[in-house]
Amino acid sequence: MRPHSATPFWRSERVPQAAAQVLFIVIVALVAGFLYSNLVHALHRKGLSAGFGFLSLEAGFRIGETPIPYDPGDSYGRAFLVGVLNTLRVTGVGILLATLLGLVAGVARLSPNWLIRQITAAYVELIRNTPLLVQLVFWYYAVIFKMPPIQKSLSLGGVLLISQRGVALPSLSVTPAFYPWLGVLMLGTITAWLLWRVRQRYQDATGRPGYAWLLAIGIWVLLVAVGWGVLGHPLVWERPRIVGPTYEGGAVLTPEFAALLVGLVVYTGAFIAEVVRGGILSVRKGQIEAARALGLREGQILRLIILPQALRVIIPPLTSQYLNLAKNSSLAIAVGFPDLFSVGKTIFNQTGQPVPAVALVMGSYLVMSLFTSLLMNIYNRRVRFLEK
């Protein structure tokens, strides 16, 4: 008689697991194969290929807004690049402004002033409960389109001009004196930094006030102002003017860009406000009381106690808001702004190539999303709470 045998091999936990995985792969492969063969047949029937060769062909369509030189004679590839740059432009500016708006609204929701609290709460609720797309078409068709014609532009102090043709802002332009002045600016910054360090060390060492910030900012402003005066105006404000049917000078935002930007900023700002509010509320009251007991001033409490702790809570959801803004910018097509989705769709309409068009558009968004989350993860690691 054989000695008691070991457990049969199929009773080992690994075997059913491996079998399940093989089964899973087979099912996925079968489904994928079925879909793929249908796709190949359908493409064949329509005489389409799945390659990217068409990207070098002549695009032949106009794009309303081009950050880089482009004309219809250029290739599809370049047209798509214009779309990508437009998306990046609106996303970059949008993130900056939405953060500012969200910060102000988030703090205002915690204001001791009852009225201000109610107004911001109404803003947040109103914006969060209506679809972004409806807001965008509202901004475009019901606000900007209803602005007066360009000759009767609304003027905010003669600086900002608003009309049906868009928004015109003053812009800074550079004179020959700019580059020497830039040198002065750098010199001032270095001096200010050195002074700040010396005074801060003095304060740390002796406990007497070193007035580090005051002195550093003072010397910086002094140097930069003296440089400005001596060198003559290195930068000049250029105000927009109305010349015939267009704006001249300054920076002009097209109606499409303005509507998209305002829509995205107002929408994302409401979400960021909630994130900021949650972050500030997450700092325990005892922390603030302890800081007061130690004699810190209100500004110091905000800067040294509340912000560092709130940021840790704020950063992860803020990241997803930034990503949402980038993804939501794809709604640009509803207001006719030529972003990457809109250009991708035009390319599809012209070439009839579904596979590469979808791959290009989705691939670009994926790369943007992954890149943004990478950056924010790095920043998040820096502000994270170091547990002992």
Add this chain to the structure above:
Amino acid sequence: MAVSRTLEPPQVRMGPGEWVRKNLLSPWYNALLTIAGLWFLYEVGRGLAVWALTQARWDVITHNIRLFLVGQFPPDQVQRVWLGLLLSSLLFGLSGGLWSGTMRQFAHALGLAFFVLAFLPASWVTRGWLIGNLAAILLGYGVGAWGRGSPRCGRALRYATIGGWLLFFLVLILLLSGFSGSRVLPRVEASLWGGLLLTFLLSLVSIILSFPLGVLLALGRRSVLPIVRLFSILYIELIRGVPLVTVLFMADIMLPLFLPEGLRIDRIVRAMAGFTLFSAAYVAENVRGGLQAIPEGQIEAARALGLNGLQTTLLIVLPQALRLVVPANVGQFISLFKDTSLVAIMGLLELLGIGKAVLANPAYMGLQREVYLFVAVVYGVFSYAMSYASRRLEIALGVGER
């Protein structure tokens, strides 16, 4: 023995004058803020009131109200929509009578809404349906309240109501689409569904389908099988990395290519597929959060009791995890509801799409403010109601307390 008593904190009674001073006027910059706020409210309120009462042409809404509500659903078949609404009113009434809390408030609100709507100028047929709906709510409420009183019937009635809700969605779809060749319920092509009706159908179908798919994906992402895990992670991250419009775009132009030759699906069904695939990834991430919150001890205890893997998941882990993620998922479904407006970009005629179509009519040129404001208000009312319900549900479920 002396009993030590904690003194209550002194009651601070604030007079209205003191309240105003404390909340609005001090320190000095708060007084400035209050003045600025009041000025802002005055300007906005006055501008809005003057426009809405004297300049706005609301006839664009009232003349097209049928389009906004049901789109191009054949007018002679519109009683089918009313019938569907009647069924839901009955179920809302029953639920309101059987359960207290949120459901009851909803039944009250719905009844009140029908009551008010019945006073609006409308045809007598419409008014009749509205009153019928009110009656259905009252009937359901009465039956439910009676069932609540008797323990035996109450239980059966509760199960019947839950079953009724589950069956309702199927019945609704059949009722609306009908059967080809039938004389009682002739077929109504999905391409004729529109307006608020389409908005509701798109969100309902996508919500119901994306939930099980999302749970499966979440379980896949937590699976011990590396290949299943990898597949789930790839799917979830891929979908979450791209905007919804691109998923809808893909569903619109690629889905027909993936299907065998000769099989054609309607654009509305394609849109539903796109929403389902998209929403499933977000549901999966919510559910994963819930799964991760279940302590390891629960699973070990289940194992020790002799439950196998499937039983552990179905009976121990999922019921607890799903309860935890109800609020997050309701949030996801609210945003799905708002996102159905994106099919207007595909050219479908849901609420926003109908708005655009109405504005294309030369008779209503330049009335963008009225139309888009109306669309926004309709969306706002429903999504506010849903988020209110979700907050109540959160309290009722005791999330974060147990």
